[in-house]
Amino acid sequence: MNEQPLTSTLGKPTKETYDAFQQAYDVLNRSLFKSELPNCLITLQRRKRTYGYFSAERFGREDGHATDEIALNPAHFRDRPVKEILATLAHEMVHLWQHHFGKAGRGRYHNKQWAEKMKAIGLQPTDTGEEGGKETGDKVHHIVSPDGRFDRLTTKLLARGFAITWMEKPRADTAARSQSGGENTETKSKSGKRVKYTCTNEECDQKAWARHEAKLVCGHHMLPMTPA
Numbered sequence: 001m002n003e004q005p006l007t008s009t010l011g012k013p014t015k016e017t018y019d020a021f022q023q024a025y026d027v028l029n030r031s032l033f034k035s036e037l038p039n040c041l042i043t044l045q046r047r048k049r050t051y052g053y054f055s056a057e058r059f060g061r062e063d064g065h066a067t068d069e070i071a072l073n074p075a076h077f078r079d080r081p082v083k084e085i086l087a088t089l090a091h092e093m094v095h096l097w098q099h100h101f102g103k104a105g106r107g108r109y110h111n112k113q114w115a116e117k118m119k120a121i122g123l124q125p126t127d128t129g130e131e132g133g134k135e136t137g138d139k140v141h142h143i144v145s146p147d148g149r150f151d152r153l154t155t156k157l158l159a160r161g162f163a164i165t166w167m168e169k170p171r172a173d174t175a176a177r178s179q180s181g182g183e184n185t186e187t188k189s190k191s192g193k194r195v196k197y198t199c200t201n202e203e204c205d206q207k208a209w210a211r212h213e214a215k216l217v218c219g220h221h222m223l224p225m226t227p228a
Contacts, residue, residue: 041059043072077168102117127140171226200224204218
């Protein structure tokens with residue numbers, strides 16, 4: 001019996017993943033930034049307690065050219081709607097815009113110029129992740145403004161079939177793969193041992209200690225807490 005090659009059924013996961021984010025970047029750039037933004041390198045990074053980040057001129061080529069980085073955290077793809085993932089991409093694109101065309105705040109500070117640009121594209125800055133929060137500060141999240149520019153644009157994009165194809169499997173599944181040798185990681189089941197959990201909201205400082213595989217919810221944001 002002839003088996004189909006693995007690549008014919010899986011396609012090309014790397015290309016599918018990064019092509020989708022490049023497509024989203026192009027659409028957001030064209031419609032929200034008048035195609036002003038230069039291309040950058042979009043990466044997937046599991047930085048703890050963050051949905052994404054921007055790093056100016058992080059990568060370079062041997063010919064001397066440099067490019068910025070926008071990193072997205074794939075650990076949160078499964079538990080967030082696609083529109084929220086795209087909102088993180090747009091959030092970091094505002095940082096990229098400010099680096100090239102504005103004046104960024106010192107260090108991690110989100111200043112008033114950044115906040116005004118966020119609102120202009122349809123994202124409301126908030127340091128609490130909820131309405132009414134401060135628009136500036138070292139740690140500022142955002143909410144999608146209903147029927148704003150970003151909301152209308154991404155609604156159309158999703159209606160045309162945009163999707164993030166590859167996502168991490170649920171933790172119970174990846175833990176089983178780790179124990180069976182299917183994943184190169186030091187993480188193993190710790191049933192009976194207490195582990196630290198943190199809120200999935202990147203701006204929240206809530207922490208808790210509980211047994212492995214406990215089901216915890218942050219009382220402040222009403223979001224699941226996951227092992228640190």
